[in-house]
Amino acid sequence: MATEITAPPYRVIPIIPAIKPGAMEGLKPFVANDKIQEALGFPGELVEDWKDRAIAKMGDLLKKYRSLKVYLDACVHCGACSDKCHYFIGTQDPKNMPVARQDLMRSVYRRYFTLPGKLFPKLVGARELTKEVLDEWYSYYHQCSECRRCSVFCPYGIDTAEITMAAREILDSVGYGQKYSNEIIGKVNTIGNNLGLPGPALEDTLEGLEEDVKEDTGIDVRFPLDVKGAEVLLITPSADFFAEPHIDSLIGYAKVFHAAGISWTLSSMSSEAGNFGLFIGNYEQMRKIALRIRQAALELGVKRIVVGECGHAWRVAYSFWNTLTGIGDGAEDKFALQLQKQLDQRYRQPTHICELTWDLIERQAITLDPEANDNLIVTFHDSCNVARGSRMGEMAGGQFEIPRSIIRAAANHFVDMSDATTREKTFCCGGGGGLLTDDLMDLRVKGALPRMEALKEVADRDGVNFMATICAICKTQFSKVLPYYGFNMRMVGGVHQLVSNAIRLGGKE
Amino acid sequence: MIFAALFYAAFLILAGGLVYRISDYLRTPAPLKIPTTPAPTTGGGVALRMTREVLLFESLFKGSLWTWGFAMLFHGGLALVLMRHLRYFTQPVWSWVDLVQPFGIYAGFVMAIGLAGLWGRRFLVDRIRYISTPSDHLMLALLLMIAISGLSMKFLDHTDIIGVKAFFLGLEHFDPQPLPASPLLYLHLSLVASLMIIFPFSKLLHAPGVFFSPSRNQPDNPREHRHLSPWAAKLESES
Ligand code: HEM
Ligand code: HEM
Ligand code: SF4
Ligand code: SF4
Numbered sequence: 001m002a003t004e005i006t007a008p009p010y011r012v013i014p015i016i017p018a019i020k021p022g023a024m025e026g027l028k029p030f031v032a033n034d035k036i037q038e039a040l041g042f043p044g045e046l047v048e049d050w051k052d053r054a055i056a057k058m059g060d061l062l063k064k065y066r067s068l069k070v071y072l073d074a075c076v077h078c079g080a081c082s083d084k085c086h087y088f089i090g091t092q093d094p095k096n097m098p099v100a101r102q103d104l105m106r107s108v109y110r111r112y113f114t115l116p117g118k119l120f121p122k123l124v125g126a127r128e129l130t131k132e133v134l135d136e137w138y139s140y141y142h143q144c145s146e147c148r149r150c151s152v153f154c155p156y157g158i159d160t161a162e163i164t165m166a167a168r169e170i171l172d173s174v175g176y177g178q179k180y181s182n183e184i185i186g187k188v189n190t191i192g193n194n195l196g197l198p199g200p201a202l203e204d205t206l207e208g209l210e211e212d213v214k215e216d217t218g219i220d221v222r223f224p225l226d227v228k229g230a231e232v233l234l235i236t237p238s239a240d241f242f243a244e245p246h247i248d249s250l251i252g253y254a255k256v257f258h259a260a261g262i263s264w265t266l267s268s269m270s271s272e273a274g275n276f277g278l279f280i281g282n283y284e285q286m287r288k289i290a291l292r293i294r295q296a297a298l299e300l301g302v303k304r305i306v307v308g309e310c311g312h313a314w315r316v317a318y319s320f321w322n323t324l325t326g327i328g329d330g331a332e333d334k335f336a337l338q339l340q341k342q343l344d345q346r347y348r349q350p351t352h353i354c355e356l357t358w359d360l361i362e363r364q365a366i367t368l369d370p371e372a373n374d375n376l377i378v379t380f381h382d383s384c385n386v387a388r389g390s391r392m393g394e395m396a397g398g399q400f401e402i403p404r405s406i407i408r409a410a411a412n413h414f415v416d417m418s419d420a421t422t423r424e425k426t427f428c429c430g431g432g433g434g435l436l437t438d439d440l441m442d443l444r445v446k447g448a449l450p451r452m453e454a455l456k457e458v459a460d461r462d463g464v465n466f467m468a469t470i471c472a473i474c475k476t477q478f479s480k481v482l483p484y485y486g487f488n489m490r491m492v493g494g495v496h497q498l499v500s501n502a503i504r505l506g507g508k509e
Numbered sequence: 510m511i512f513a514a515l516f517y518a519a520f521l522i523l524a525g526g527l528v529y530r531i532s533d534y535l536r537t538p539a540p541l542k543i544p545t546t547p548a549p550t551t552g553g554g555v556a557l558r559m560t561r562e563v564l565l566f567e568s569l570f571k572g573s574l575w576t577w578g579f580a581m582l583f584h585g586g587l588a589l590v591l592m593r594h595l596r597y598f599t600q601p602v603w604s605w606v607d608l609v610q611p612f613g614i615y616a617g618f619v620m621a622i623g624l625a626g627l628w629g630r631r632f633l634v635d636r637i638r639y640i641s642t643p644s645d646h647l648m649l650a651l652l653l654m655i656a657i658s659g660l661s662m663k664f665l666d667h668t669d670i671i672g673v674k675a676f677f678l679g680l681e682h683f684d685p686q687p688l689p690a691s692p693l694l695y696l697h698l699s700l701v702a703s704l705m706i707i708f709p710f711s712k713l714l715h716a717p718g719v720f721f722s723p724s725r726n727q728p729d730n731p732r733e734h735r736h737l738s739p740w741a742a743k744l745e746s747e748s
Contacts, residue, residue, distance in 0.1 A: 019635050064740055066537040067723045073530075074718030077645050078580070079630070079637040080572030094639045103640065116644070116710050124711075125642035148724075151545045153572030155562065155580075156715055157724035159543065283540065287744065319542045319731045323741065331735055333745050348732055388545055391729055396547035396554075424547060425571075 005442045007484040008090055008449050010456060016083040023093035028135075029142050029439045030179040039186040040285060043175030050174040051129055055112050057173045058166075062113065067162045072109045074156045075102060081150040081158070086427045087143050090446030095140050098150035098160040104140055105163055108133065134176065141167040142178055143443055145433035146279060147384035152424050164433070165281025172280055181276045181434035188289050193238035193272035202268055205241050213251060219505045221251075221258045223266070226300070230265035232257065233297050234353075235273045235317070236308025237472035245493040246475050249309050252496025255503045256357050259366045264306075270296035273313035274472065278320075279434035286316065290324040294339060297327075303344040306351045309494050311383035311471030312432065317350045318390040354470060355392050357499060358402045361409050368502040373411035376466040378498065379458050380404055380416065381451065381478075382426035383471035397423075403470055403495050410498040415462045421454040429469075431477030444477060445484050452485040459487070468495045512676075512698060513685040519705040526709020531717055538738035539723040548729035555728050562725060579626035583652075586620025589613045590659070597674045598681065617663065621656040624649055648711065651700060658697040668694045 011017070034044025047053060062069050081098040083089070088096040095101060103125065110117030110126035117126035127133065146161035171177060187196040197205075206223040213221045224230065234257075240250040257264045270292040277286030297305055305327065307317045321327050326336030327349050343349050360366045380403060392398040400423045408414050421427050430447030458464040469475060469492060478492035549555050561567040566584075569577045593613030595606045628649045631641045662668045672689035679686035688694070707713065720726065737745075 016636070019639055021639075063537060064540065064738075066534060066539040066721060067543060069537055070534060070718050070721045070723075074712070074715040074722070076712045076715050077637075077640050077642070078569070078573075078576055078627075079634065079640060080569050080576055082636040082640065084572070094636065097636060097640065099640050114710065122643065123647070124644045148545060151724050153568055155566050155569040155572070156719045157545055157562075157568065157722045159545065159724050162543070283741065284744070322731050322735050323541060323737055326735060326745075331737075331745075350732075389543070391546055391548075391550075396550060396729060399546070424545075 005445055005484070007445050007452070007481075010449075010453055017089060017092045019094040019097075020092040021094055024091045024096065024139075024143060024443065025093070026139060027143065027440070027443060028139050029435070029437060031138075032177040032179040032182040036179060036182045036186055037172075037175060037177050039189070040172070040177075040182055040282075042172045042177055042182070046175045050134070050176070053174050054129060054134070054170050057170045058109065059113070061166050061169065062109075065162070065166065067159065068166050071102070071156075071158045071162060072106050075099060075106065075158055078155065080153050080155065081160070084150050084153050085144075085160075086147075086149070086430060086450045087145070087443065087447045090430070090449040091143075091443070093143075095136075096143055098154075098158075101140055101144055101160055102158070102163045104133070104137055105167055134171075134174075137167050138171060138176060141171070142435065142440070145384070145428045145430065145435055145447070147428035147432055148388040149384065149425070149428065152388065161433070165279070167281075168279070168434075169281040172282065177280070178434060180437035180439075181279050184274075185276050185280070185285055185289070188272050188274075188276070188292070192267075192269050192292065194274050194276070195238045195242070197238055197241060197271065199268035202241060202266075202271060206266070209247070209251065209254075213254070217505055219258075221254050221505065223250075223254055224264060225266050226268050227263070227265035228299075229301050230263045231302065232262055232264035232304045232306050233300055233302040234264055234266055234306050234308060235270065235293055235313075235350075236266070236353075237273045237310040237313060238271055239472040239476060240308055241271070243472075243476060245479065245490065245497060246309075246472055248500055249494030249496035252494065252498075252500030252503070253308060253353055255500055255505060256353075256360065256366060256496070259503055259505055260360050265300060265302070267296035267300060269299070273307055273310045273317070275313060275316040276434060278312055278316055286320065287324045290316065290321055293321075294325040294327065294335060298335060298339055298342070301342060303342070304347050304351060305343070305349060306353055306356055308353050309470040309472065309496060311385035311473060312389075313472075314352055314470075315385040315389035318352070321350060352392050352402075354402050354406055354495065357496070358393075358406050361406065367504040368410050368499065369504060370410055370412045370502055372502040373498055374413070376411055376498070377413040377415060377462060377464045378407055378411045378466045378468055379414070379455070379464045380407055380422075380495075381429070381467050381469040381474060381492075382422055383469055383474050384426060384428045384432060386470060387424055387426045403468075406495055407468055407498060410495075410502040415458050415464055417454040417458050421450060427451045427454070429471070429474040429477040430481065432473050436473050436477060441480075445481050448477070448481045448485070452481075452487075455487070456485070465491060467492050468498060469493075470495050510685060512688050512695075513680060515699070515702050516680060519702040523705040523708055527717065530709055530714060534717070534721040538740065539727070540738035540741050542727055542729075542731040542736050543723050544727040544729050545724040546729055548727070550729050552728055555726060559720065559726060562719060576627070576630065579623045579630070581623070582619050583623025583627060586616040586618075586623055589616030590620055590656075597670070597677050600674075600678055614663070617656055617660045621653060621660070624653045624656065628653070644711070648707075648713075651704060651707075655697060655700045655704065658693050658700065662691070662693050662697065666691070666693055
């Protein structure tokens with residue numbers, strides 16, 4: 001980006017902005033090279049007959065995904081979703097309105113798959129799939145973080161994320177993939193995590209952490225790796241191993257396991273909770289990544305699988321693992337059957353680390369001293385994939401209550417941000433869905449606007465100085481964009497970072 | 510007799526088109542659990558959620574109050590008008606249709622007001638102007654003209670509704686009767702026939718579509734019950 005990136009100004013009254021056509025036109029994240037593409041079985045570069053192949057792929061997806069078909073048919077252009085996307089609010093580009101984003105594909109769908117579009121293309125807004133249209137897809141389907149906020153407000157629940165995923169799947173299939181996401185998937189497939197951190201490096205890091213915690217607390221808190229027969233396999237985003245502030249949450253999980261006396265382990269073969277297969281809408285890749293975790297669980301013989309703080313990872317784990325790998329109930333292949341026998345079905349499989357911690361707090365199996373966090377006035381950012389694509393606990397909405405309950409137990413001062421920006425209506429951090437890359441920095445800064453406005457409100461009114469969240473992407477994104485809005489980058493952190501500060505280790509009294 | 514042929518054709522296209530679309534939706538699997546959460550965890554809960562969506566437009570209410578208001582006026586009016594119209598097609602007229610009659614008289618106006626409001630948004634709100642296609646405008650124009658021609662028959666230039674009824678009962682018994690001569694009636698009926706023909710090919714598919722939306726019709730229970738589509742199950746046996 002040649003021009004300097006600046007944050008858009010806060011809106012004095014948060015009215016819906018006027019549209020600015022073309023504001024983000026031509027913005028493109030880096031395109032994947034042939035090595036990256038071919039490693040995932042996609043063509044290395046844009047194929048000669050991309051047009052026919054793209055249409056054929058679309059036809060294929062329309063047969064495989066009811067969501068895509070119904071969503072392309074049902075939209076009445078009512079506009080209820082039009083002002084709900086953080087990227088629209090931040091950029092004012094009308095093509096970032098969810099319905100307009102869908103229309104980029106719907107127009108092509110109409111032209112090739114519906115009668116009126118074949119007969120009267122102009123009338124129904126149908127158009128040919130040209131190279132310009134394909135480029136436009138590449139651009140605007142990489143300006144959607146697949147956060148599902150639009151689907152909350154649509155009278156038919158039309159989820160633009162599903163359309164975006166289908167578009168990316170089509171783009172990949174004609175050799176026009178995104179570098180960031182596809183490179184990462186390649187790394188998980190070969191090395192076992194998104195960062196490409198090899199086993200020995202991981203081992204070093206964990207040893208270093210044990211020393212740090214010992215120095216800090218005087219207590220031997222273990223960070224076990226590849227321990228066969230441990231009770232719990234912890235699957236956590238790899239950013240937790242080295243990025244700030246993520247690492248403080250990893251320390252938090254370790255302390256929880258320590259204090260509760262639960263034996264646990266990480267896996268070097270499968271050291272990643274994130275699953276970018278979701279972002280590119282590719283079922284096979286998503287399944288492949290999930291199967292690594294199943295394999296690790298089988299090899300280590302664990303009884304429970306627990307997932308660390310990561311938004312989309314929890315969506316995949318909670319909503320899709322049972323489908324992809326049969327870890328819960330009903331699968332029939334021999335690995336799944338073995339896994340089901342091995343796992344302790346008295347526990348929810350998989351369990352979110354927050355479910356585990358909250359359960360321990362409620363049973364008084366661990367003790368927290370909230371005074372430890374008295375220097376903080378805390379608020380909570382609901383991560384989009386957790387909020388709108390998963391659940392915790394038994395009740396609908398547990399994904400909102402459980403993290404808040406933990407925070408209240410770990411800190412004395414908690415304030416919620418405006419209702420219009422939390423729980424199911426939460427705004428994406430601006431970096432989700434495969435957009436957490438430097439080549440999209442401008443978009444990321446602008447997309448954070450609605451969350452930053454809500455944060456500013458509680459910071460000014462209640463003196464909030466810490467925003468807790470349970471997603472690795474949110475943490476990285478906010479660390480990067482907070483300074484653009486005049487906040488300290490250390491203001492964001494994990495829920496288990498608060499737990500880490502407050503938990504009583506060593507003797508229970 | 511042109512009208513008799515027209516209505517047989519329109520009916521066949523409408524019914525055939527809808528049966529085709531719906532069976533197509535039914536045949537297409539939803540491979541993943543994607544309810545927009547928080548979502549009900551049981552089938553009963555889903556039925557309630559769907560009822561709220563269909564009768565009260567719950568999500569739209571959260572999304573845009575203005576649109577919701579006009580949408581309720583239009584669809585509510587439309588529902589009453591259609592119920593009232595059943596008297597042309599049933600003999601004897603079902604008793605509940607009789608009960609609706611007094612409300613139905615005003616429903617035509619309510620429906621027209623709703624339509625006008627929805628149409629106004631397409632001109633006045635810049636975002637909605639941006640997304641509107643000519644077909645969006647035409648659809649509203651068509652419905653508004655149906656409403657206006659219907660209301661004119663009622664309040665300006667009465668039609669022989671006994672004759673209309675005879676004509677439609679005749680169609681039902683495959684014994685075509687003459688249609689009373691009336692320009693307004695001809696207009697009303699031609700527009701209605703076009704609406705029926707367009708229905709299965711247009712965004713009017715939102716009416717059946719809402720029931721098939723995976724983000725609304727799936728219970729949130731992926732950990733308790735495995736959800737596997739046939740094409741995904743095939744991957745299992747391959748690996
Ligand atoms: C299950 C039944 C139905 C449901 C739940 C439903 C729901 C909705 C909703 C929520 C909207 C969006 C708000 C709006 O723009 O009004 C809408 C729009 C619309 N509906 Fe329906 N509808 C149903 C049946 C029908 C039928 C039978 C027709 C026509 C004969 C119809 C015609 C329309 C039209 C034309 C629009 C677009 C209005 C505009 O352009 O702004 N609907 N419907
Ligand atoms: C084959 C189908 C239809 C027939 C035979 C028909 C016939 C008629 C007749 C005879 C009237 C005059 C009523 C009177 O004078 O008391 C009327 C009124 C009306 N029609 Fe239709 N119509 C049909 C379909 C529709 C549809 C699909 C709509 C809406 C989309 C509609 C909307 C109206 C309205 C708003 C009025 C005025 C209010 C009322 O009398 O209820 N009609 N129609
Ligand atoms: S899914 Fe999120 S990012 Fe994508 S269009 Fe909807 S609101 Fe915008
Ligand atoms: S809210 Fe739904 S139906 Fe309305 S314009 Fe948006 S996607 Fe289309």
